[in-house]
Amino acid sequence: MTAGEVITVTIRRGGEHGAPVPVDFRVPITGDPTVLDLVTAIQRDQAPDLGYRFSCRVGMCGSCAMLVQGRPRWTCRTRVSLVARRGRLDLAPLPGLPVVKDLAVDMAPFFEKWAAAGGGFRPCESGDAVLALVAPESPARRNADAAIECIGCGVCAAACRVAGAEPGYPGPAALNRVWTLVNDVRDADGPRRLAEVAGPGGLFTCHSQGACTACCPKGLDPSRSIAGLKRAAVLAALRGEP
Amino acid sequence: MTPVRRHVLLWLGQRLAGLLLAGGLAIHLFQVWSVGGAALVARPGGGVGWPLFYAGVVGLALIHGGLGVHGLWRERRHGLAALSIQRLTGIALVLFVPVHVSVSIACVVCPALAATVFQVAALPLHRGFEAAVVALVVGHGLGGLRVLALEGLLWSRGQKALAWIAAGLTMAAAVAVPAGAW
Amino acid sequence: MIRLETDILILGSGGAGLFAALHAKAGAPEASVTVAVKGLLGKSGCTRMVQGGYNVAVGPGDSVERHFLDTIEGGGWINDQDLAWKLVETAPARVRELENQIGCFFDRGPDGGLHRKAFAGQSFDRTVHKGDLTGIEIIGRLAEQVWARDIRRLEDHRAIALLPDAAGAALAGVLFIDMRSGDFTLVRARAVLLATGGGPTMYRYHTPSGDKSCDGMAMALRAGLPLRDMEMVQFHPTGLLAGPGTRMTGTVLEEGLRGAGGWLLTGGGERFMLRVDDRAERATRDIISRTMIEEIRAGRATPHGGLYLKMAHLGPARVRAEFKGMVERCADCGLDLAGGLVEVIPSAHYMMGGVVFAPDGSTALPGLFAAGEDTGGVHGANRLGGNGVADSTIFGGIAGDTMAAWLRDASGFREPDRDLLDQAAGRALAPLHRNGAGRLADLRDRLATLMWDKVGILRTGRDLADAEAALADLGAELAETGAGSASPAYNPAWHDWLNLENLILVSRAILLAAQTRQGSRGAHYRCDFPEPGDLAASSYTEVRLQGEVLTAANRPVRHTRVRPAQETGR
Structure with missing residues (x-):
């Protein structure tokens, strides 16, 4: 894929109600565009009402994720030259979420799961006056930092076949966040959070297939976070904790 | 006991039973390879050691397989999403093991039946079937050890890749060993 | 509704x-x-x-x-x-x-x-x-x-x-x-x-x-x-210059890179900020952006028309550790921030x-x-x-x-002015019934070029006057252009149109304020009025929309806590 070539982009178009239909677009390549640049060019020049999402355009917001060649990716940081095959590119909306239109999905179910899993910091009662002293190289900090940089793009949840099949399963992103909070010495509940996610339909639903880790654009390892939660939950259960 | 704790401990029980079962089956497979199935069934007056051993193995298999089937049933709506290699081999073994155990017990009880069974077992088709079963057991066992390593030891991705390579090599060995034993 | x-x-x-x-x-x-x-x-x-x-x-x-x-x-x-x-x-x-x-x-x-x-x-x-x-x-x-x-x-x-x-x-x-x-x-x-x-x-x-x-x-x-x-309008000195046709261009490479000791170099590899400010690359964003544009206009630009950011002298390993996100972002564009040179340009921020x-x-x-x-x-x-x-x-x-x-x-809920409501709805719906979505991208590009060239980092009265007429033309042209599709459901062209309408209005406000301030302060630099003027008698501009007409006024700044003369005592 080099400048001057024409690429055929197949986009699965459709709304929440209509059955999706693949539509082909032929797009001339200029420079070394990202997939998002290509989608933008199609919307501007060929299909003004093509539904797609983006915001930051530089890998910080996680709005632009979609299926690129069947694999969930950020489109803003994925260069066409690295994913197109034989002059073709296949795009579809992220699976497992309601389609708003064409490539744009409603991410509310993803964040509802996040919230339901307890994926939010819970402050200690002790008040505001002081900040916790946590040395940068301490295990407390390193453990909390390992999985903290998630931007909530939904790629891991889209890659996870179990999350797609089990509606009640929190999914890799939410569990990854819970693992960070379990390790956060400042969180009021910390390890007590384990009981909230360890029950039926919870973290033990994970089969450790590792699709989340393989697809995470931030290079995080949600699979390992979930494994950490499993181990901690087992140790807690052996200690007789709920 | 809270439902959560019960759920966690059952999960742990399934994993631990699997780990012990892997050891038991390794011994069993070595026995089959070294003395042969017919000798195992016919072992005269071997004391209570081996019967106890096999009772234990069957018990572990019941726990491991039972909890596994329970999990499969609970997640039955997952459909294709849950059809990992681990689960497919597991389902196959759940179908095979009761038949294998029943026939083996029958052979111990009734030497006449054993003679017929071992005639059938000598057929080339059955040899192929045996190799497939060994591959299933070894594949399922190694996959289980891999998951235990990932979840219990928090192995990272590099180690996972290594584990897969090792698993592939051992699978090949698992097929080659019974083939060599003929 | x-x-x-x-x-x-x-x-x-x-x-x-x-x-x-x-x-x-x-x-x-x-x-x-x-x-x-x-x-x-x-x-x-x-x-x-x-x-x-x-x-x-x-x-x-x-x-x-x-x-x-x-x-x-x-x-x-x-x-x-x-x-x-x-x-x-x-x-x-x-x-x-x-x-x-x-x-x-x-x-x-x-x-x-x-x-x-x-x-x-x-x-x-x-x-x-x-x-x-x-x-x-x-x-x-x-x-x-x-x-x-x-x-x-x-x-x-x-x-x-x-x-x-x-x-x-x-x-x-x-x-x-x-x-x-x-x-x-x-x-x-x-x-x-x-x-x-x-x-x-x-x-x-x-x-x-x-x-x-x-x-x-x-x-x-x-x-x-x-x-x-x-x-x-603040321009961040180090916007990534990844070439035209990609949305990555313009995105910012963080300030901390210069804070940590990064250098800005001309296309010829020469460090230039030292000539202008003792703080060199750690000077404020306005000073750096202005100097960069002067360097570019003086013909000392890089191939894409920007300047180079260099971090390698701090040690690539340190750069990779401290600025992981920035290094990865550049790497996605095929650029090596830690060890090589990256093209940058001031970017509206x-x-x-x-x-x-x-x-x-x-x-x-x-x-x-x-x-x-x-x-x-x-x-x-x-x-x-x-x-x-x-x-x-x-x-x-x-x-x-x-x-x-x-x-x-506060009292209870109020009922909105019906006429204003109808007006707003009518204005928003208008482009749906007109064709011409294909021209929206061109209009946006022309707005972007106009504002960059004429109402950007270095401003003159003449450029501003040119831009005033051009902005009015762009506004009139937009009013003739539509979203190209009558379907209102999740229609990006429609929202592009509405975005452009807002951008043009606010661009007009920027331009009028820039004409009103005949002096140079902070981010606003008038080549024809380069002096900041008397700090103690500072004023600020205020713009309003009355009907379709924007009006501007200078209002005195009240130094309620500290006066410019007291500054020396710190």
């Missing part, structure tokens, strides 16, 4: 909007609070894009007074000093709140306390951060807290008009387009926060998220509110100007409150790096408190 009611309505889900929602809910737990955003909650907007960090005077030896003076000096003495004081005074408490209540986990120094890094234009290392992606940590944690509370979300809802009641006495509600269905939604509210963010995306090179289009400022202008300091507001968040229109980049006065002529996310979280929180208190005194 769908009609909804909520006690408190918040427009925008960046740092200001989400903080306001949390504080409003805490202050008035019984009240209904709704956050409306034109994209997804917590994902649109620029707080998320903050890289560098959060300025706060908490280090030993630092003081709120020093932070204040840096802010005022950086702001060219035209800040509203009461606003600036509120900022620096509240910052320490807000950072503690972010850590202890919201859950942000900022980086720590060797002693376990907050790590503070050096940022340009500051007398003290006071920028608290989480790696080089501070905003993701702040907005991720804030959004989590909002999701966990009983706060209503209107995602994919684009606000198109602030509607007062028929008497014009107070704000009655806001008209939205539900972008998913394309239907109008009228939300009546007793208190409304304008926190949509600014985002000078009308310039060819710009750093904010691509969906920002000054919607809040445009709505405020149409509602008759005064906007101050609109000529003050932040609007110091905006709605005139009081330290408690209130505006001239009762019932309307404002916070964050939609507002003007906090930063004067130039914002210090690290004061932006402080602004949005601090004033967002304050506005939330104020709105919760306001509910106790």
Whole structure:
């Protein structure tokens, strides 16, 4: 894929109600565009009402994720030259979420799961006056930092076949966040959070297939976070904790 | 006991039973390879050691397989999403093991039946079937050890890749060993 | 049209909007609070894009007074000093709140306390951060807290008009387009926060998220509110120059790169900032951006027409460790930030100007409150790096408190002026019935080129006059252009059109303010009036929309806390 070539982009178009239909677009390549640049060019020049999402355009917001060649990716940081095959590119909306239109999905179910899993910091009662002293190289900090940089793009949840099949399963992103909070010495509940996610339909639903880790654009390892939660939950259960 | 704790401990029980079962089956497979199935069934007056051993193995298999089937049933709506290699081999073994155990017990009880069974077992088709079963057991066992390593030891991705390579090599060995034993 | 009611309505889900929602809910737990955003909650907007960090005077030896003076000096003495004081005074408490209540986990120094890094234009290392992606940590944690509370979300809802009641006495509600269905939604509210963010995306090179289009400022202008300091558009010196045709171009490479000792080089590899300022690459953003444009215009540019950023002399390993996010971003463009040279260009970054507001968040229109980049006065002529996310979280929180208190005194729901409502709906629908969506991209490119060339970093009266006529032409052309599709449901062309309409209106405000300030301060540099003028007699510009006509005035700055002459005593 080099400048001057024409690429055929197949986009699965459709709304929440209509059955999706693949539509082909032929797009001339200029420079070394990202997939998002290509989608933008199609919307501007060929299909003004093509539904797609983006915001930051530089890998910080996680709005632009979609299926690129069947694999969930950020489109803003994925260069066409690295994913197109034989002059073709296949795009579809992220699976497992309601389609708003064409490539744009409603991410509310993803964040509802996040919230339901307890994926939010819970402050200690002790008040505001002081900040916790946590040395940068301490295990407390390193453990909390390992999985903290998630931007909530939904790629891991889209890659996870179990999350797609089990509606009640929190999914890799939410569990990854819970693992960070379990390790956060400042969180009021910390390890007590384990009981909230360890029950039926919870973290033990994970089969450790590792699709989340393989697809995470931030290079995080949600699979390992979930494994950490499993181990901690087992140790807690052996200690007789709920 | 809270439902959560019960759920966690059952999960742990399934994993631990699997780990012990892997050891038991390794011994069993070595026995089959070294003395042969017919000798195992016919072992005269071997004391209570081996019967106890096999009772234990069957018990572990019941726990491991039972909890596994329970999990499969609970997640039955997952459909294709849950059809990992681990689960497919597991389902196959759940179908095979009761038949294998029943026939083996029958052979111990009734030497006449054993003679017929071992005639059938000598057929080339059955040899192929045996190799497939060994591959299933070894594949399922190694996959289980891999998951235990990932979840219990928090192995990272590099180690996972290594584990897969090792698993592939051992699978090949698992097929080659019974083939060599003929 | 769908009609909804909520006690408190918040427009925008960046740092200001989400903080306001949390504080409003805490202050008035019984009240209904709704956050409306034109994209997804917590994902649109620029707080998320903050890289560098959060300025706060908490280090030993630092003081709120020093932070204040840096802010005022950086702001060219035209800040509203009461606003600036509120900022620096509240910052320490807000950072503690972010850590202890919201859950942000900022980086720590060797002693376990907050790590503070050096940022340009500051007398003290006071920028608290989480790696080089501070905003993701702040907005991720804030959004989590909002999701966990009983706060209503209107995602994919684009606000198109602030509607007062028929008497014009107070704000009655806001008209939205539900972008998913394309239907109008009228939300009546007793208190409304304008926190949509600014985002000078009308310039060819710009750093904010691509969906920002000054919607809040445009709505405020149409509602008759005064906007101050609109000529003050900050250009970030190090926007990534990845070539034309990619949205990556313009995105920012963080300030901390220069703070850590990065160099700017000409196309010929020569370091040039030392000639201009003792602080060299750690001078304020305005000085660096101006010098860069002068270098480029003098013909010392790189192949893509920018300049080089060099980090390698600090040691590639250190650069990779300290600026992981930036190194990865460049790597995705095939560039080696840690060991090689990366082309950069000043990129439109932040609007110091905006709605005139009081330290408690209130505006001239009762019932309307404002916070964050939609507002003007906090930063004067130039914002210090690290004061932006402080602004949005601090004033967002304050506005939330104020709105919760306001509910106790405010009357019930008001009925919006029917004529204004119909007008707003009619104006929004007009492009749907016209063809020409294919011309929208061309119009946007021409607007971007015009603003970059004529109303950019170096300005002259003649260029501004040229631009005035050209902007009027662009506006007229847009009015003839349509969205090319009558389908209103999630139609990006329609929203592009509405974005462009707002961008052109706000561009006109920037241009008029730039014509009005005949002198050079901070981010505003007039080649024909290069002198800053008497600091003690400083004035600020104020722009209003009356009918279709923008008017501007100079108003005196009141130095309520510190006068320019006192500066020497610090």
